[in-house]
Amino acid sequence: MFKEMLENVRERCPLIHNITNYVTVNDCANILLACGGSPIMSDDIGEVEDITSICGGLNINIGTLNSRTIPAMLAAGKKANELGHPVLLDPVGAGASALRTDTALKLLDEVKFTVIRGNISEIKTLAAGSGTTKGVDADSADRVDEENLERVCDFVKSFAAKIGAVIAVTGAIDIVADGEKAYCIFNGHPMMSCVTGTGCQLSAMTAAYVTANPENVLEAAAAAVCVMGVCGEIAHERLSERDGNSSYRNYIIDAVYNLSGGILEKRARYKVL
Amino acid sequence: MFKEMLENVRERCPLIHNITNYVTVNDCANILLACGGSPIMSDDIGEVEDITSICGGLNINIGTLNSRTIPAMLAAGKKANELGHPVLLDPVGAGASALRTDTALKLLDEVKFTVIRGNISEIKTLAAGSGTTKGVDADSADRVDEENLERVCDFVKSFAAKIGAVIAVTGAIDIVADGEKAYCIFNGHPMMSCVTGTGCQLSAMTAAYVTANPENVLEAAAAAVCVMGVCGEIAHERLSERDGNSSYRNYIIDAVYNLSGGILEKRARYKVL
Amino acid sequence: MFKEMLENVRERCPLIHNITNYVTVNDCANILLACGGSPIMSDDIGEVEDITSICGGLNINIGTLNSRTIPAMLAAGKKANELGHPVLLDPVGAGASALRTDTALKLLDEVKFTVIRGNISEIKTLAAGSGTTKGVDADSADRVDEENLERVCDFVKSFAAKIGAVIAVTGAIDIVADGEKAYCIFNGHPMMSCVTGTGCQLSAMTAAYVTANPENVLEAAAAAVCVMGVCGEIAHERLSERDGNSSYRNYIIDAVYNLSGGILEKRARYKVL
Numbered sequence: 094m095f096k097e098m099l100e101n102v103r104e105r106c107p108l109i110h111n112i113t114n115y116v117t118v119n120d121c122a123n124i125l126l127a128c129g130g131s132p133i134m135s136d137d138i139g140e141v142e143d144i145t146s147i148c149g150g151l152n153i154n155i156g157t158l159n160s161r162t163i164p165a166m167l168a169a170g171k172k173a174n175e176l177g178h179p180v181l182l183d184p185v186g187a188g189a190s191a192l193r194t195d196t197a198l199k200l201l202d203e204v205k206f207t208v209i210r211g212n213i214s215e216i217k218t219l220a221a222g223s224g225t226t227k228g229v230d231a232d233s234a235d236r237v238d239e240e241n242l243e244r245v246c247d248f249v250k251s252f253a254a255k256i257g258a259v260i261a262v263t264g265a266i267d268i269v270a271d272g273e274k275a276y277c278i279f280n281g282h283p284m285m286s287c288v289t290g291t292g293c294q295l296s297a298m299t300a301a302y303v304t305a306n307p308e309n310v311l312e313a314a315a316a317a318v319c320v321m322g323v324c325g326e327i328a329h330e331r332l333s334e335r336d337g338n339s340s341y342r343n344y345i346i347d348a349v350y351n352l353s354g355g356i357l358e359k360r361a362r363y364k365v366l
Numbered sequence: 367m368f369k370e371m372l373e374n375v376r377e378r379c380p381l382i383h384n385i386t387n388y389v390t391v392n393d394c395a396n397i398l399l400a401c402g403g404s405p406i407m408s409d410d411i412g413e414v415e416d417i418t419s420i421c422g423g424l425n426i427n428i429g430t431l432n433s434r435t436i437p438a439m440l441a442a443g444k445k446a447n448e449l450g451h452p453v454l455l456d457p458v459g460a461g462a463s464a465l466r467t468d469t470a471l472k473l474l475d476e477v478k479f480t481v482i483r484g485n486i487s488e489i490k491t492l493a494a495g496s497g498t499t500k501g502v503d504a505d506s507a508d509r510v511d512e513e514n515l516e517r518v519c520d521f522v523k524s525f526a527a528k529i530g531a532v533i534a535v536t537g538a539i540d541i542v543a544d545g546e547k548a549y550c551i552f553n554g555h556p557m558m559s560c561v562t563g564t565g566c567q568l569s570a571m572t573a574a575y576v577t578a579n580p581e582n583v584l585e586a587a588a589a590a591v592c593v594m595g596v597c598g599e600i601a602h603e604r605l606s607e608r609d610g611n612s613s614y615r616n617y618i619i620d621a622v623y624n625l626s627g628g629i630l631e632k633r634a635r636y637k638v639l
Numbered sequence: 640m641f642k643e644m645l646e647n648v649r650e651r652c653p654l655i656h657n658i659t660n661y662v663t664v665n666d667c668a669n670i671l672l673a674c675g676g677s678p679i680m681s682d683d684i685g686e687v688e689d690i691t692s693i694c695g696g697l698n699i700n701i702g703t704l705n706s707r708t709i710p711a712m713l714a715a716g717k718k719a720n721e722l723g724h725p726v727l728l729d730p731v732g733a734g735a736s737a738l739r740t741d742t743a744l745k746l747l748d749e750v751k752f753t754v755i756r757g758n759i760s761e762i763k764t765l766a767a768g769s770g771t772t773k774g775v776d777a778d779s780a781d782r783v784d785e786e787n788l789e790r791v792c793d794f795v796k797s798f799a800a801k802i803g804a805v806i807a808v809t810g811a812i813d814i815v816a817d818g819e820k821a822y823c824i825f826n827g828h829p830m831m832s833c834v835t836g837t838g839c840q841l842s843a844m845t846a847a848y849v850t851a852n853p854e855n856v857l858e859a860a861a862a863a864v865c866v867m868g869v870c871g872e873i874a875h876e877r878l879s880e881r882d883g884n885s886s887y888r889n890y891i892i893d894a895v896y897n898l899s900g901g902i903l904e905k906r907a908r909y910k911v912l
Contacts, residue, residue, distance in 0.1 A: 115388040115661040116668055116680045117665060117668075118388060118389050119389055119390060119392060119393070119562060119563070120665070122389055122390075123562050123612055123615065126561070126611055127560070127610055127612070132389075132502075132562065133459065133462070133502050134387070134388075134429070135459075135463070136430065137431065137432040138433075139432075139465045140431075143465065144462060144463050147462060156680070157681065157682065157683075158683065158686075159683040159685075159707065160683060160684075160685060160707070161432065161434070161707070186681075189679070189689070190681070190686035190689035190690050191689055192685045192686035192689065193686065229678075229679050230677060287896070288672070289669050289672060289678065290665070290668070331608055334897075335877055335890070335894075335897065336893050337673055337892060337894065337897050338892065339669055339888070339890075339892035339893050339896070340893050342612070342669065343613050343616065343889065344613075346610060346612035347608060347610030347611070347613050348610065349610070350560070351607075351608065388661040391662050392665060395662055395663075395836070396834065396888065399834070399835060400833070400883055400884050400885070405662075405775075405835065406732065407660070407661075407662050407703055408703065408732075409703065410703075410705040410706060410738065411706075412705075412706060412738045413738035413739065416737055416738065417736050420735060434705065434707070604881055616886050617881070617885075618885075619883060619884065619885035620881060620884070620885050621883065622883070623883025623884045623885070624880075624881065624883050
């Protein structure tokens, strides 16, 4: 199943419009190319509708949002909705400032999202309509583990049902759910949190996966999350004694570039709840 | 010939003012350092004239252009013209949105460029005064190959003559021409298109080459294009089985850092039409 | 001593708010993670006070400053002062444009800084209240060497005393001083100047060091400078024949990730004047 998703990305080469932060944007572009998609970045209100129109999907990431880019996010999102393009939201740091929380909620209100991907603290903030998070990382109090997994899955499913989007909550265990079904994915490596923007990269790649697999949005999003986790493992196995988080960043993207559907199927570790 | 161009860059260490996109800017800075130049990035209307004045050349790249940076591009371009500094235009995505096409045309209208570097679709858009492109990559319909090479060279030469600039069209075969003479360069590797920003990097490096070789703009631009292609080949030869596009990015810049004039001459593959 | 500073960063994991340039921001985020800190980037006036409030320290870097971000720098700096958070200034390119010089001086006037880190030309510009620099690199006329070291130390100490901040002047020899005491640090490698943003990265890391060691600001800043130099050496020892400045960039961050307090103490080369 995930194999087919991966191969569709490589065959269909989805062009993804990214309105994203300037911290991790280069890695987002390279991971899109690595997975078989094609990136274009554009955030000016004067062109985002044009750019979205020539693309297949839209990835909105609110890291380093500002007064100039917020209206562009809304305009692009509405245009993509009008055209029936998949739209992904990455609510980076929702809960860390009123501007981020309010912007994420406004986007949810005015744009219909296909997928929302964030850490558990960000997703809780969106579900509650308010919240506080420690910067751009999940609060440890919100940690998802084997013990609370079912309860968190129920929460994610119910929020997914409420807003009519697939929700991807990533962390030590990842949960990708619509209103009915949740994929709990156990791939990945803790050292991924030492690389800036692995979440942003995953969001960009997820946008490519759902754009290339419009008939299977839930499975496509789960496949993308699984790809990231598997590649985090493959890259970690490659680390030499002197390698650190910077080489690890490169190796993760390299692994995405080299990943085959067969390896993905073989290494995927998940259950459906 | 190309050897001398390369050595002049390393000796003269041209300081290049870049108004460029936030996607590939870090790689542009590192490739400028790798080739022997020195980068400074600045895009605020309040300082671009000052910054251009202390530099030797200017590189204007319209990727992620916005309402704040467009006037800065125009002001810096005019200042550089006034000072007699070489100015390069990279019309990223011209044809992909009205804003990009219009901005590129406005820049062409108000600023005298020394070199314009783009893919064939972008250059056709500039020449036609309008156009549509698939994002930031060349349309496959526009592909330059052995069969249409002479015809494309004639087009590039005639556009170069019309606007009085050297035009560098990069792709599987690169064409660098003024009104009289075209270098057709066969170096490079297809995998370079899997690394974001190799075009932007080349533009930055070309600005350094023409700034360090003002008496030979055509040959300097051709040398820079050849350096990029040769380094794409050298870097590709270095790839191990687990390397992908992210390591490839690093290896290309590394190759530029280590390239000698002798190796460049030895590996350059081109003909003059 | 430096060992303890390093270990405090790893234990306390300081969250650092960065208002910084889009050229080197990704490397700043990754080096913060490498040293044991945690980064958040935010530059909109609508949220910088919120973001600064949830962080432990603030790093203001004026590279690619603009009309939108300058007021955000001032607002964040004042908020951090109000909260008693350490604030670091990196006056990138002060002296290269009136906007940069004026902005740096305005920041010095309205915000109380804990540490200022720059090259000797930038620091001289701040001390003189005006100046000219060749882009973002130090003028060779300003070079610090064994011969003028004492004289430069006296200048740095006296400027540090005057503004009540620790001053870190980095170059071939680094000087980190308050009004009383100067650490002269001899670690590092000349090739570090071929990697864009090693200064920006050091500033971000220094902000983490002083935030995790508030009781020892001078020693913490000196430790951070020493870490960067030692890691530049370790990374250089790792370079293979085909590696260049791009791999070097990765290896420096990798070395920061792997550095232990023991190795730092063993390799640190400094004297106190």
